[in-house]
Amino acid sequence: xxxxxxxxxxxxxxxxxxxxxxxxxxxxxxxxxxxxxxxxxxxxxxxxxxxxxxxxxxxxxxxxxxxxxxxxxxxxxxxxxxxxxxxxxxxxxxxxxxxxxxxxxxxxxxxxxxxxxxxxxxxx
Amino acid sequence: xxxxxxxxxxxxxxxxxxxxxxxxxxxxxxxxxxxxxxxxxxxxxxxxxxxxxxxxxxxxxxxxxxxxxxxxxxxxxxxxxxxxxxxxxxxxxxxxxxxxxxxxxxxxxxxxxxxxxxxxxxxxxxxxxxxxxxxxxxxxxxxxxxxxxxxxxxxxxxxxxxxxxxxxxxxxxxxxxxxxxxxxxxxxxxxxxxxxxxxxxxxxxxxxxxxxxxxxxxxxxxxxxxxxxxxxx
Amino acid sequence: xxxxxxxxxxxxxxxxxxxxxxxxxxxxxxxxxxxxxxxxxxxxxxxxxxxxxxxxxxxxxxxxxxxxxxxxxxxxxxxxxxxxxxxxxxxxxxxxxxxxxxxxxxxxxxxxxxxxxxxxxxxxxxxxxxxxxxxxxxxxxxxxxxxxxxxxxxxxxxxxxxxxxxxxxxxxxxxxxxxxxxxxxxxxxxxxxxxxxxxxxxxxxxxxxxxxxxxxxxxxxxxxxxxxxxxxxxxxxxxxxxxxxxxxxxxxxxxxxxxxxxxxxxxxxxxxxxxxxxxxxxxxxxxxxxxxxxxxxxxxxxx
Numbered sequence: 337x338x339x340x341x342x343x344x345x346x347x348x349x350x351x352x353x354x355x356x357x358x359x360x361x362x363x364x365x366x367x368x369x370x371x372x373x374x375x376x377x378x379x380x381x382x383x384x385x386x387x388x389x390x391x392x393x394x395x396x397x398x399x400x401x402x403x404x405x406x407x408x409x410x411x412x413x414x415x416x417x418x419x420x421x422x423x424x425x426x427x428x429x430x431x432x433x434x435x436x437x438x439x440x441x442x443x444x445x446x447x448x449x450x451x452x453x454x455x456x457x458x459x460x
Numbered sequence: 461x462x463x464x465x466x467x468x469x470x471x472x473x474x475x476x477x478x479x480x481x482x483x484x485x486x487x488x489x490x491x492x493x494x495x496x497x498x499x500x501x502x503x504x505x506x507x508x509x510x511x512x513x514x515x516x517x518x519x520x521x522x523x524x525x526x527x528x529x530x531x532x533x534x535x536x537x538x539x540x541x542x543x544x545x546x547x548x549x550x551x552x553x554x555x556x557x558x559x560x561x562x563x564x565x566x567x568x569x570x571x572x573x574x575x576x577x578x579x580x581x582x583x584x585x586x587x588x589x590x591x592x593x594x595x596x597x598x599x600x601x602x603x604x605x606x607x608x609x610x611x612x613x614x615x616x617x618x619x620x621x622x623x624x625x626x627x628x629x630x631x632x633x634x635x636x637x638x639x640x641x642x643x644x645x646x647x648x649x650x651x652x653x654x655x656x657x658x659x660x661x662x663x664x665x666x667x668x669x670x671x672x673x674x675x676x677x678x679x680x681x682x683x684x685x686x687x688x689x690x691x692x693x
Numbered sequence: 694x695x696x697x698x699x700x701x702x703x704x705x706x707x708x709x710x711x712x713x714x715x716x717x718x719x720x721x722x723x724x725x726x727x728x729x730x731x732x733x734x735x736x737x738x739x740x741x742x743x744x745x746x747x748x749x750x751x752x753x754x755x756x757x758x759x760x761x762x763x764x765x766x767x768x769x770x771x772x773x774x775x776x777x778x779x780x781x782x783x784x785x786x787x788x789x790x791x792x793x794x795x796x797x798x799x800x801x802x803x804x805x806x807x808x809x810x811x812x813x814x815x816x817x818x819x820x821x822x823x824x825x826x827x828x829x830x831x832x833x834x835x836x837x838x839x840x841x842x843x844x845x846x847x848x849x850x851x852x853x854x855x856x857x858x859x860x861x862x863x864x865x866x867x868x869x870x871x872x873x874x875x876x877x878x879x880x881x882x883x884x885x886x887x888x889x890x891x892x893x894x895x896x897x898x899x900x901x902x903x904x905x906x907x908x909x910x911x912x913x914x915x916x917x918x919x920x921x922x923x924x925x926x927x928x929x930x931x932x933x934x935x936x937x938x939x940x941x942x943x944x945x946x947x948x949x950x951x952x953x954x955x956x957x958x959x960x961x962x963x964x965x966x967x968x969x970x971x972x973x974x975x976x977x978x979x980x981x982x983x984x985x986x987x988x989x990x991x992x993x994x995x996x
Contacts (some may be wrong), residue, residue, distance in 0.1 A: 383671075458601055
């Protein structure tokens with residue numbers, strides 16, 4: 337099944353994001369073998385060179401490493417995974433805060449809304 | 461990376477009607493190029509020139525350092541924008557034909573494609589539906605282990621399910637030692653498959669570059685850039 | 694060379710009408726006709742004698758009713774046999790039309806083979822078709838009649854005798870040559886017309902087609918003029934295959950060199966005067982035309 341990309345953003349960046357998300361949600365674990373470039377490109381229906389570019393970037397970021405003749409593996413460095421999680425959480429918060437700001441909410445109102453939401457959510 | 465296809469100062473006129481004007485292009489191995497543009501922008505003419513079905517008015521085309529001839533036809537695989545197979549033949553017989561003439565035709569790969577595309581091979585070609593015919597055409601073209609693939613509108617007139625299969629087949633077929641040119645005006649479907657894009661406008665390149673770089677530079681999809689380039693047409 | 698054979702193999706399989714099938718049908722109809730004649734119980738030897746002596750009335754009186762009915766049916770044989778000879782031409786035209794105008798042209802001209810091989814294969818298959826039709830028509834149909842009746846036989850279809858092989862071959866060769874020349878010119882014209890038809894300007898399109906047809910006429914006229922010129926200038930060279938002079942010449946030739954067992958010559962022939970000089974000229978003309986057509990197909994034909 338093809339993966340739904342936002343084609344206004346470079347696709348390799350979205351592949352990187354998707355892999356980070358899988359890491360954070362534990363779909364991918366430290367030490368796991370990554371699918372080959374070909375497998376992933378067929379699965380996502382994306383040009384193999386684009387996947388290759390994403391893999392190179394992931395390796396540069398230290399998220400994956402290549403073992404000669406074995407393939408690409410996810411790093412076992414917990415620190416990196418935690419920092420990715422923090423980074424993604426911060427991204428989500430920033431997006432949320434920006435959209436609340438655009439609605440004219442003050443930081444206090446925003447926090448209040450958030451508290452209300454979680455209370456209701458807990459009640460349900 | 462070595463250049464598999466080199467086109468320099470190519471001109472093509474049909475009598476007084478100039479279709480390609482001083483066209484230049486370089487395509488390295490391992491790349492999939494999207495040749496984008498509306499009808500009449502010269503896409504089909506360019507592909508036919510590379511395939512050796514038309515002769516340039518002036519200028520040069522080199523495929524693996526060889527000008528289009530019966531020799532290059534041995535390693536260039538061309539998908540025309542219409543049904544080109546012998547309608548009265550059974551599919552198996554058509555496979556014999558391909559195997560006899562194209563040394564790079566891989567019969568096993570062809571039957572794999574047929575299975576993947578869900579097309580039964582013991583029937584006559586004219587008995588197939590339009591979508592299945594397009595799948596069959598593409599299967600023949602991709603089952604050759606060619607250096608250069610030229611696909612003219614591979615998605616024209618097929619339903620979305622067939623479209624997915626065709627795109628998947630194109631990606632499955634990717635080879636590092638080969639290159640591919642896909643001409644289309646249905647940009648959004650094929651976008652993720654392309655490395656490079658070239659926008660054709662009145663026989664010249666209006667804009668060309670790496671698809672990812674263009675997205676990063678402009679913050680727009682190739683489809684949106686397409687609409688921008690041809691807005692005034 | 695192997696490519697040429699492969700092209701021929703596929704071309705034979707892809708033809709619209711199979712001359713062989715039609716030929717077999719024609720043979721069956723012809724043989725049935727002969728069996729009918731034989732079954733009618735007429736005195737064949739006497740009828741032949743009367744026919745040769747031009748005594749048609751006496752001959753008519755000798756014919757049994759079944760034979761008369763069958764002879765009345767014989768024009769159908771003409772049509773069937775005539776169709777058999779026309780089919781190869783029709784097949785060749787259909788093949789050329791497909792090569793130049795059909796959508797299959799994209800595949801045909803994407804094959805890694807030279808233009809000479811494609812056109813050579815088309816020519817070879819067309820000639821094979823025509824040769825097969827001639828052989829079926831001549832040797833089988835007529836030969837079977839003659840063989841059945843042991844000598845010569847006269848019917849509404851013509852006067853038949855067992856043809857001898859060298860004469861038959863000569864006849865066949867010159868008929869094939871004529872046919873090859875004709876379809877070569879056809880191919881040439883179809884290529885020219887295709888260039889005209891694909892022209893974007895309407896005026897030029899019409900002009901091109903008209904010129905193409907005119908050119909077809911011109912080439913045939915040139916060929917006719919050469920043939921006639923040679924015949925006029927060197928009548929001594931001419932050998933009419935149906936004349937007794939040739940039979941005498943051939944009998945002499947046979948006595949001296951071949952010593953084939955035969956009783957009579959002549960036969961179904963197409964009534965072509967055979968002139969070795971014309972034969973040679975036509976071969977040269979064919980070669981030149983082939984070169985021109987191949988040049989056009991390789992350098993000028995766009996599909």
